[in-house]
Amino acid sequence: MYNEESESILEKLKEEQDFLIGTINVSLGDISFTLINKDLIGSVIESWFNKWVILNNIVVKKNMDSQAFPDYYVGQENDFLELKCFDADRRPSFDIADFENYYEIVNENSELSLKYLDCDYLIFGYTMTSTGEIIISDIFLKKIWEITCPSKKFPLRVQSKRGKIYAIRPTVWYSKSSRIEFPVFESKYEFFEALNRTYELYKNENYW
Amino acid sequence: MYNEESESILEKLKEEQDFLIGTINVSLGDISFTLINKDLIGSVIESWFNKWVILNNIVVKKNMDSQAFPDYYVGQENDFLELKCFDADRRPSFDIADFENYYEIVNENSELSLKYLDCDYLIFGYTMTSTGEIIISDIFLKKIWEITCPSKKFPLRVQSKRGKIYAIRPTVWYSKSSRIEFPVFESKYEFFEALNRTYELYKNENYW
Numbered sequence: 265m266y267n268e269e270s271e272s273i274l275e276k277l278k279e280e281q282d283f284l285i286g287t288i289n290v291s292l293g294d295i296s297f298t299l300i301n302k303d304l305i306g307s308v309i310e311s312w313f314n315k316w317v318i319l320n321n322i323v324v325k326k327n328m329d330s331q332a333f334p335d336y337y338v339g340q341e342n343d344f345l346e347l348k349c350f351d352a353d354r355r356p357s358f359d360i361a362d363f364e365n366y367y368e369i370v371n372e373n374s375e376l377s378l379k380y381l382d383c384d385y386l387i388f389g390y391t392m393t394s395t396g397e398i399i400i401s402d403i404f405l406k407k408i409w410e411i412t413c414p415s416k417k418f419p420l421r422v423q424s425k426r427g428k429i430y431a432i433r434p435t436v437w438y439s440k441s442s443r444i445e446f447p448v449f450e451s452k453y454e455f456f457e458a459l460n461r462t463y464e465l466y467k468n469e470n471y472w
Numbered sequence: 473m474y475n476e477e478s479e480s481i482l483e484k485l486k487e488e489q490d491f492l493i494g495t496i497n498v499s500l501g502d503i504s505f506t507l508i509n510k511d512l513i514g515s516v517i518e519s520w521f522n523k524w525v526i527l528n529n530i531v532v533k534k535n536m537d538s539q540a541f542p543d544y545y546v547g548q549e550n551d552f553l554e555l556k557c558f559d560a561d562r563r564p565s566f567d568i569a570d571f572e573n574y575y576e577i578v579n580e581n582s583e584l585s586l587k588y589l590d591c592d593y594l595i596f597g598y599t600m601t602s603t604g605e606i607i608i609s610d611i612f613l614k615k616i617w618e619i620t621c622p623s624k625k626f627p628l629r630v631q632s633k634r635g636k637i638y639a640i641r642p643t644v645w646y647s648k649s650s651r652i653e654f655p656v657f658e659s660k661y662e663f664f665e666a667l668n669r670t671y672e673l674y675k676n677e678n679y680w
Contacts, residue, residue, distance in 0.1 A: 286500030292520045293492045295527065299519055304512045311507060312500045319503065
């Protein structure tokens with residue numbers, strides 16, 4: 265189901281996971297200190313991952329447009345790989361994809377549509393101690409339907425503000441708690457239907 | 473005009489400025505590298521400044537609500553001090569203050585109104601070399617009317633999007649270029665008037 269290269273990345277990372285502990289050290293003028301600031305960790309993990317793939321002779325191509333989807337292309341078919349990070353002490357709240365853009369592309373019935381739907385998500389959960397030690401506590405490889413679910417308002421959980429939907433957002437896919445109201449989707453098709461029904465409701469003004 | 477403590481901070485920083493060169497080093501697992509990412513520098517300078525004031529026995533009180541205005545209180549009267557950073561290779565584009573909130577408070581005619589208007593802005597301009605070396609290239613101490621100006625659309629330059637004004641934004645106050653259309657305000661009162669006229673226009677629907 266996942267790209268083979270993505271799977272080999274996950275496997276290698278998992279082997280190293282116990283040693284994936286680190287710090288961000290700042291030196292400016294004659295002051296040196298360890299940064300205790302969680303906001304920067306996601307960006308730091310991404311820079312670190314770019315070094316890690318080179319050191320491990322893994323062939324992934326970075327998307328030269330750093331703002332665009334996906335982050336990387338993997339394997340001979342240039343499958344899509346997205347890198348996501350979240351503070352493992354909180355609910356994951358990263359943007360999986362821009363809602364309208366994603367909807368439009370997966371409904372084009374083009375080759376690109378399948379690439380988008382089948383994108384691999386490599387997800388790092390991190391924690392930071394009070395002394396600034398970064399610990400990679402979880403590493404996941406997931407498909408979009410394995411980390412998304414319905415919400416009370418829409419068939420697909422999204423980030424919406426003042427009548428506008430911005431992004432597709434993840435649920436706490438790894439939680440076994442009975443307090444989680446909606447389980448993740450069971451298949452790509454279930455997700456795809458939820459996406460399309462959400463779009464229809466969104467464009468139906470009477471719904472708001 | 474500026475708080476005495478703010479002036480002494482500026483003076484000490486200026487003495488050290490030639491030595492204010494540094495790096496952000498990441499170590500995670502068995503990979504160590506220098507971060508080459510400008511996005512994080514503002515946040516790093518703020519953390520660094522918090523260490524620097526302690527090391528220099530400067531009495532500033534950090535606002536415990538890190539999201540709120542101002543960043544610091546200085547001197548016996550608890551005057552306001554804001555810390556701002558910008559990439560000196562580009563136009564400064566930081567938010568000086570939230571527009572509506574700022575307008576409301578300075579028009580309250582309270583003690584707080586004067587504190588807001590008289591807030592000192594300590595501003596760091598930085599550059600980063602291709603190898604990740606951070607250089608503090610400029611340090612300024614400014615009042616709000618010394619870094620703001622009119623714009624074509626409003627008496628006060630603001631950040632507006634889709635009919636909504638978000639923040640008060642700075643001009644390139646240090647530029648001597650004749651291409652700068654609007655000079656900074658000449659006084660607090662000129663700024664104050666521009667703020668209020670901008671608010672009136674903003675609330676007048678016919679203007680949009």
